Structures are given as C-alpha cells and as structure tokens.
Amino acid sequence: xxxxxxxxxxxxxxxxxxxxxxxxxxxxxxxxxxxxxxxxxxxxxxxxxxxxxxxxxxxxxxxxxxxxxxxxxxxxxxxxxxxxxxxxxxxxxxxxxxxxxxxxxxxxxxxxxxxxxxxxxxxxxxxxxxxxxxxxxxxxxxxxxxxxxxxxxxxxxxxxxxxxxxxxxxxxxxxxxxxxxxxxxxxxxxxxxxxxxxxxxxxxxxxxxxx
Amino acid sequence: xxxxxxxxxxxxxxxxxxxxxxxxxxxxxxxxxxxxxxxxxxxxxxxxxxxxxxxxxxxxxxxxxxxxxxxxxxxxxxxxxxxxxxxxxxxxxxxxxxxxxxxxxxxxxxxxxxxxxxxxxxxxxxxxxxxxxxxxxxxxxxxxxxxxxxxxxxxxxxxxxxxxxxxxxxxxxxxxxxxxxxxxxxxxxxxxxxxxxxxxxxxxxxxxxxxxxxxxxxxxxxxxxxxxxxxxxx
Numbered sequence: 001x002x003x004x005x006x007x008x009x010x011x012x013x014x015x016x017x018x019x020x021x022x023x024x025x026x027x028x029x030x031x032x033x034x035x036x037x038x039x040x041x042x043x044x045x046x047x048x049x050x051x052x053x054x055x056x057x058x059x060x061x062x063x064x065x066x067x068x069x070x071x072x073x074x075x076x077x078x079x080x081x082x083x084x085x086x087x088x089x090x091x092x093x094x095x096x097x098x099x100x101x102x103x104x105x106x107x108x109x110x111x112x113x114x115x116x117x118x119x120x121x122x123x124x125x126x127x128x129x130x131x132x133x134x135x136x137x138x139x140x141x142x143x144x145x146x147x148x149x150x151x152x153x154x155x156x157x158x159x160x161x162x163x164x165x166x167x168x169x170x171x172x173x174x175x176x177x178x179x180x181x182x183x184x185x186x187x188x189x190x191x192x193x194x195x196x197x198x199x200x201x202x203x204x205x206x207x208x209x210x211x
Numbered sequence: 212x213x214x215x216x217x218x219x220x221x222x223x224x225x226x227x228x229x230x231x232x233x234x235x236x237x238x239x240x241x242x243x244x245x246x247x248x249x250x251x252x253x254x255x256x257x258x259x260x261x262x263x264x265x266x267x268x269x270x271x272x273x274x275x276x277x278x279x280x281x282x283x284x285x286x287x288x289x290x291x292x293x294x295x296x297x298x299x300x301x302x303x304x305x306x307x308x309x310x311x312x313x314x315x316x317x318x319x320x321x322x323x324x325x326x327x328x329x330x331x332x333x334x335x336x337x338x339x340x341x342x343x344x345x346x347x348x349x350x351x352x353x354x355x356x357x358x359x360x361x362x363x364x365x366x367x368x369x370x371x372x373x374x375x376x377x378x379x380x381x382x383x384x385x386x387x388x389x390x391x392x393x394x395x396x397x398x399x400x401x402x403x404x405x406x407x408x409x410x411x412x413x414x415x416x417x418x419x420x421x422x423x424x425x426x427x428x429x430x431x432x433x434x435x436x437x438x439x440x441x442x443x444x445x
Contacts, residue, residue: 039252040252041252041253041254042254043254043255043256044256045256045258048258049256049258049259050258050259051258051259051260051261052260052261052262052263053260053261053262053263054263054265055262055263055264055265055309056263056265056267057267058267058307058308058309058397058398058399058400059399061267061309061397062398062399071258073256089252099257107262116262116264120262121260121262179260181262189264189309190309190395190397190398191393191394191395191397192395193310193311193395193397193445194264194310195264195310196264196265196266196309196310197264198261198262198263198264199261199262199263199264200259200260200261200262201259201260202257202258202259202260203257203258203259203260204255204256204257205255205256205257205258206253206254206255207253207254207255207256208252208253209252209253210252
C-alpha cells in the first residue's frame with residue numbers, strides 16, 4: 001500500500017513539472033551514500049617493490065642470498081555497510097604467486113633455453129606494525145615461489161568467528177616480506193648450475209576478503 | 212473539470228520531456244549503482260623480481276708456473292728426472308667456478324721445440340711423451356668434488372700420463388671433466404684445487420716414451436713448449 005501511494009504521488013509530481021528537481025535531489029542524496037558505504041580492500045607497497053638478486057661471487061652461489069624484511073606493504077581491509085545488498089565479510093587473506101606466463105614453473109632468461117626454477121625463490125611474512133588479527137604461521141618458515149597461489153598471511157585468526165571488524169588500514173597495519181634465493185641444498189645455485197643470465201618474473205601479491 | 216483539463220494539457224506537453232528525463236535519471240542511477248556493486252573485494256600488487264647470475268670461471272696457477280728440467284748428469288740422461296718429493300717440479304692450480312666445468316690441458320707445440328738453434332722449426336725436436344704428469348687432487352671433498360679426473364680420455368691413467376698436444380677436444384686433451392653428479396663441480400678455490408706433478412724422461416709408463424733421453428740423443432740445447440690449461444663451462 002505504501003508503495004502504491006508513493007507511485008501515485010510520483011505521477012502527480014511529474015505532472016506538476018517537478019520531475020527534474022526531484023531526480024536531482026535523489027541522485028545527489030542517494031549516490032554519495034551508495035558510493036561511500038562499500039566494503040573494500042587495498043594493498044599499498046611502501047618499499048622494496050622491486051627485488052633483484054645478484055650473484056657475483058662464489059660465496060653467493062654457495063650460500064645463497066637473503067633479503068630480510070625487504071618489502072613493506074600496508075593492507076586496508078574495510079567491512080562496511082554495503083548497498084543495496086549487505087554482505088558481511090568475516091575473513092581476509094594475503095596470497096602470492098608467480099606470473100608464470102608460459103606455465104613451465106621456471107624463470108626464463110634472456111635466452112629462451114635458460115631457465116631457473118621458481119622454487120629457488122622463497123618468501124616469508126612477518127608483522128611490521130598493527131595487524132593484530134594476522135596469522136603468520138603459514139609463512140613462519142619460508143614458502144617456495146610457484147605459479148600456484150599460496151597463502152602468505154591469514155586474516156582468519158578467529159576461525160569461524162567474524163574477524164572483520166576490526167578494519168585494517170594501510171597506515172597502521174603493515175607487513176614485511178623477506179626473500180631468499182638459492183638457500184639450502186635443494187635450491188643451491190651451484191648445484192643447479194644454470195647458465196649465467198638475467199632471469200626475471202613478477203610476483204603477484206593478492207589481498208582477498210570473503211564472507 | 213478545470214483540474215482535469217490542466218492535467219491533460221500538462222501531460223501532453225510534458226510526456227516527451229518526461230520520458231527523456233526518466234531515461235536519463237535511470238541511466239545515471241544504474242551507472243552509480245553499478246559502480247557501487249563493482250567495489251573490489253580483492254586487490255593485487257605486482258612486485259618485479261629478477262635474478263642475475265654472473266659467470267665466474269677462473270683458473271689460477273699459484274705455484275710452479277715455470278717448470279725447468281736440467282739434464283746435467285749421465286744418470287739424468289739414462290733414468291730421466293723424476294718428480295721427487297721436494298715439489299720443485301710441481302704446479303699448483305686452483306679453480307673458482309659458478310657452473311659445472313671441464314679442463315683441457317695440452318702443449319702448444321707437437322713437441323719440445325729447440326729454442327736456440329732449430330733448423331726445422333716445424334718439426335718436433337723432442338717428443339712430448341718424454342714429459343709425464345700425475346694429477347693430485349688437493350681440494351675439499353672426496354671424491355674430487357664432483358669432478359672426474361681419470362676418465363677424461365686425454366689423460367686416462369690413474370697414475371702418470373704422457374703430455375699430449377692441445378686440441379680443445381675432451382676426447383684427446385681432457386684432463387678433468389664434470390662427473391655429472393647432482394652436487395655438480397662448481398665451487399671456490401678451496402674446493403677446487405690440484406697439483407700437477409711433472410717428470411721428464413723417466414719411461415714410467417702411462418704412455419710415456421719407453422726410450423731414454425740418452426738413447427734418443429737429442430742435440431744439447433734448450434727445448435721448450437707452453438702447456439695450456441683451458442677451463443671451460445660445461
């Protein structure tokens with residue numbers, strides 16, 4: 001009944017020639033509300049956004065290289081009132097994978113035949129600031145890089161309970177990422193004996209929020 | 212009645228304009244609402260990563276880079292000059308390599324060439340097989356750090372081998388070869404070190420000349436050649 005009454009009123013207003021003003025009022029009032037009230041996630045890389053391992057001594061080849069706390073990222077996780085349909089987000093996670101375009105599981109050098117396994121690179125995440133609900137146990141050791149997405153940091157510390165809120169912000173909640181290359185017997189560059197070349201690829205860091 | 216007329220008149224005027232405005236408003240509403248629905252619940256950051264592998268392949272002679280056999284007694288001519296235990300006829304070599312490697316060793320000339328007066332410089336004055344060499348591994352690791360010493364065809368014997376001419380082909384002048392083990396043969400100069408024990412005219416077997424220098428009776432003068440040690444990545 002209320003809806004019918006409103007519809008009749010709208011027709012009357014139209015006839016009276018106030019349609020333009022009403023529409024403008026609706027758009028100007030409703031749209032900001034719609035724009036502001038949305039859940040969102042955001043990653044900000046504050047430092048170490050380009051990683052380069054350079055092996056130029058036998059010592060490097062034998063022991064490998066480690067870059068501790070090299071990349072600093074801030075994470076924003078906001079579970080707000082969603083319009084027109086509310087979604088209650090309860091958990092988030094930070095994942096990583098290599099951009100392996102040809103899917104062979106290897107870095108590729110400047111010459112196509114020169115390859116280096118992705119797994120010689122390993123990542124670990126630790127807390128830098130805030131991030132009270134972060135579970136770093138998944139990368140307490142080091143995780144090998146691969147073309148399969150892997151969990152780096154889990155924002156589901158409470159399990160079945162709702163971990164969001166508290167919301168996270170890039171200014172207050174920050175994570176360090178440590179990299180190492182050629183460390184350990186299996187990843188030893190001397191043992192693998194790849195050709196001297198420049199091997200490159202991208203690492204995707206994904207922040208995903210889910211209900 | 213009047214109200215009805217006014218409404219009808221207004222309706223006739225306003226209908227096309229009304230439709231346009233309605234459509235415009237609906238479109239705007241859909242766009243804004245669509246934007247609201249498309250708010251990301253995932254975000255991605257890209258971090259470029261590179262690995263630069265600089266080739267390290269170095270060979271150093273740390274001792275005995277110039278070997279001189281001086282025959283100054285009949286005994287020397289009859290029995291040759293053995294390596295002995297004092298290290299005077301030893302060459303110490305170290306290698307540093309970031310990859311698997313092979314090592315060639317061979318003389319620059321077909322024989323030991325007379326340097327003072329050689330009427331036929333293109334021919335060998337004293338045969339190379341009068342020179343014998345034994346390899347002693349001194350680096351870390353047993354066996355020799357992923358390196359195959361004796362299976363290289365150029366110097367196949369476990370003990371003494373005769374010096375051969377340099378060819379650059381493992382089959383004929385290979386001294387050491389990567390053994391193809393999982394560990395590989397790369398390493399630093401503590402891992403990869405060996406000594407070449409030289410001897411001359413000793414007729415010790417292993418391909419060495421079975422005739423004494425005395426019997427060969429070369430003209431007395433100085434005979435010399437260069438020995439190349441060529442380290443290559445495997």
